Each structure stands twice: as structure tokens, then as C-alpha cells.
Amino acid sequence: MTLAEYRKDRPETDIHAGPETPREAGSHAHPGPLEYVRIGLVLAVITIFEVALYYMGLSHDLLVVFLILLSAIKFSLVVLWFMHLRFDNRLFSQLFVAGFLLAATLFLVALSTLGGKLV
Amino acid sequence: MAVAGHSLETSTGLDNRKLLMWLFLASECLFFGSLIAAYLLYRDRPGPNGVPIPPFPQDRAVNGVQYKGLFDIPFTSVSAFVLLMSSVTMVLALASIQRGDRRGLQIWLFSTAVLGMLFLSGQAYEFTNFHHEGLSLSSNLFGTTFFVLTGFHGAHVTIGVLILLSLFATTLRGKIGKEDSLKIELAGLYWHFVDIVWIVIFTLIYLVQP
Numbered sequence: 001m002t003l004a005e006y007r008k009d010r011p012e013t014d015i016h017a018g019p020e021t022p023r024e025a026g027s028h029a030h031p032g033p034l035e036y037v038r039i040g041l042v043l044a045v046i047t048i049f050e051v052a053l054y055y056m057g058l059s060h061d062l063l064v065v066f067l068i069l070l071s072a073i074k075f076s077l078v079v080l081w082f083m084h085l086r087f088d089n090r091l092f093s094q095l096f097v098a099g100f101l102l103a104a105t106l107f108l109v110a111l112s113t114l115g116g117k118l119v
Numbered sequence: 120m121a122v123a124g125h126s127l128e129t130s131t132g133l134d135n136r137k138l139l140m141w142l143f144l145a146s147e148c149l150f151f152g153s154l155i156a157a158y159l160l161y162r163d164r165p166g167p168n169g170v171p172i173p174p175f176p177q178d179r180a181v182n183g184v185q186y187k188g189l190f191d192i193p194f195t196s197v198s199a200f201v202l203l204m205s206s207v208t209m210v211l212a213l214a215s216i217q218r219g220d221r222r223g224l225q226i227w228l229f230s231t232a233v234l235g236m237l238f239l240s241g242q243a244y245e246f247t248n249f250h251h252e253g254l255s256l257s258s259n260l261f262g263t264t265f266f267v268l269t270g271f272h273g274a275h276v277t278i279g280v281l282i283l284l285s286l287f288a289t290t291l292r293g294k295i296g297k298e299d300s301l302k303i304e305l306a307g308l309y310w311h312f313v314d315i316v317w318i319v320i321f322t323l324i325y326l327v328q329p
Contacts, residue, residue, distance in 0.1 A: 024133045025132025025133060037207065040204065047199060047200050083307075092141045096141055099142075099144070103148035116156065116160035117329050
């Protein structure tokens with residue numbers, strides 16, 4: 001079966017998709033409002049925890065590790081759930097991850113070669 | 120033209136507008152990555168005579184003189200929280216229109232715009248405070264890199280708020296239906312990106328200190 005034939009004959013699995021809302025190739029149904037509110041609550045709790053950690057008087061290195069870890073979790077939750085990368089076609093993920101990795105590489109190379117300090 | 124119940128008829132099977140938005144967001148990663156790197160590189164650089172020039176982001180002593188830091192973490196935490204919650208209202212707006220709920224779309228779109236404006240008000244207040252404390256674009260390299268980074272982020276939020284308000288006005292005229300949910304999704308992608316940039320800025324610029 002060719003790719004074009006697959007796209008034409010692919011069974012529709014999204015029960016929420018109406019006849020006027022065509023689906024993207026390789027995408028899955030998005031979560032419902034309750035799921036979004038749950039993620040929002042998790043994000044709120046993490047933010048409160050971050051600020052609490054800041055005032056807890058942890059050792060500097062430990063604080064930095066925790067803060068960056070929590071920030072990465074928040075970043076991932078928003079990108080995967082709210083921006084739907086977890087449910088959409090993988091090409092979107094690949095595009096965004098490529099841009100993000102390029103930016104992270106540029107960031108680390110600039111800091112290491114020009115004598116910058118992250119912490 | 121798209122066929123009901125099937126993939127979009129483009130060479131990728133994906134909507135080109137959404138693909139373009141993701142490409143744009145990928146390029147924005149480089150833009151903000153460069154600005155954050157510039158801030159981390161230059162925030163502590165001394166002036167031409169080798170002595171650090173106040174004001175500083177945190178409490179600091181220079182040549183026996185104690186300077187009070189500018190950053191107000193509790194205030195910025197509330198701002199960060201407001202922007203984070205605006206992402207929740209934005210995604211609820213999308214969920215509403217995908218269900219065909221126009222009223223829900225209007226409520227959540229407007230809530231998102233209000234939260235965005237609240238964040239911008241906080242930023243304006245912070246910038247004004249810093250200016251009164253002697254920090255400007257040209258006072259020292261901390262000021263230059265800080266205002267350029269957070270100013271560009273604020274400009275992005277402002278553009279986002281304008282997009283949200285124009286979409287809200289369009290919904291009031293009844294011109295957005297379930298079939299237009301991609302417009303809300305694209306606005307949402309942009310808005311969530313602005314939010315994740317602030318997640319990084321809040322941690323690396325405000326909370327993590329040398």
C-alpha cells in the first residue's frame with residue numbers, strides 16, 4: 001500500500017472529530033478539559049514548590065539541580081499536553097526538538113567558550 | 120480541499136499553517152536561547168575600570184559597600200504563576216471550540232487575554248521599579264541584557280494578547296465555529312510557547328543565582 005492509499009483509506013478513530021474537522025495524519029484525539037485542569041494543578045504545585053525551595057536554604061548546587069529539574073518538568077508538561085506534541089504528528093515534535101536542541105547547543109557553546117556561568 | 124473524516128490533502132498530510140507555526144516556534148527557541156545566553160554571559164561583567172557597576176540583581180557587596188538586590192522573587196513568582204495559569208485557560212478555550220462550545224471559547228479566550236494583560240502590568244511595574252532604582256538599558260551590562268531579554272518576551276506577550284483579543288472580537292461577531300478550531304490552536308501554540316519561555320527565564324534568570 002502506498003502512503004497516498006494509506007492516507008485515503010485510514011480508518012477514522014477520533015470519535016470527537018466532526019465531518020467538518022479533518023484529522024492530521026498520525027494524530028490522536030486530544031485530552032478533555034478535566035485532564036487539562038489536572039495538568040494545570042500539577043504546574044501550579046510545582047511552581048509553589050520551586051519558590052519554597054528557593055527560600056529553604058538548601059546548598060547552592062542542590063538548589064540549582066532541583067530548580068532546573070522542576071523547570072524541565074513544567075516545560076515538558078506544557079509542550080506535551082497543552083501544545084499537544086504527545087498527541088499530534090511526530091513531525092511537529094521533530095521540528096520543535098530540532099530547534100530546541102540547536103538552541104541548547106548554541107547556548108552551551110556560547111557559555112563555555114565565552115566564559116559564562118550558568119550557576 | 121480536505122475530505123471529511125480523512126487526513127488533510129497536503130503532501131505531508133498535515134496542515135501547512137500548523138507546520139509553519141512549529142517551524143516558527145523552533146526558530147524562536149534560537150532567538151530566546153541567544154538572549155538568555157547573552158544575559159548569563161554579561162550580567163556580572165564589570166565596567167571599563169574593572170569595578171562592577173550597580174545596581175545588581177541580588178544583594179552584593181562591592182569595595183565594602185553593600186548594595187541591595189533588585190529582584191523581588193515573591194512578586195515575580197506571582198507573575199510566573201499568572202502566565203502559567205493563562206496557558207490552562209488557553210487550552211480550555213481550544214477544548215471548548217473543538218466541542219463546538221462558542222460561549223466557553225469566549226469566556227476562556229477573554230480570561231487568557233486578561234491574565235496576559237495582568238502579567239504585562241506586573242512587568243511594567245517591575246521595569247518602573249528597576250528604573251527608579253537606577254537600572255536602565257545603558258547603566259550596566261546586567262541592565263542591557265535583562266531589559267532586552269525580558270522586553271522581547273514582553274513584546275511577544277503583547278502580540279499574543281492582541282491576537283487573543285482579535286479572536287475574541289471575531290467570536291463575538293459569531294464568525295468562529297468548530298470548523299475554525301485551527302485558528303484557536305495556532306494562537307494557543309504561540310501563547311504556550313511564550314509561557315514556556317517564561318518558565319525558563321523565571322528559573323535561570325530569577326531563581327538560579329551565581
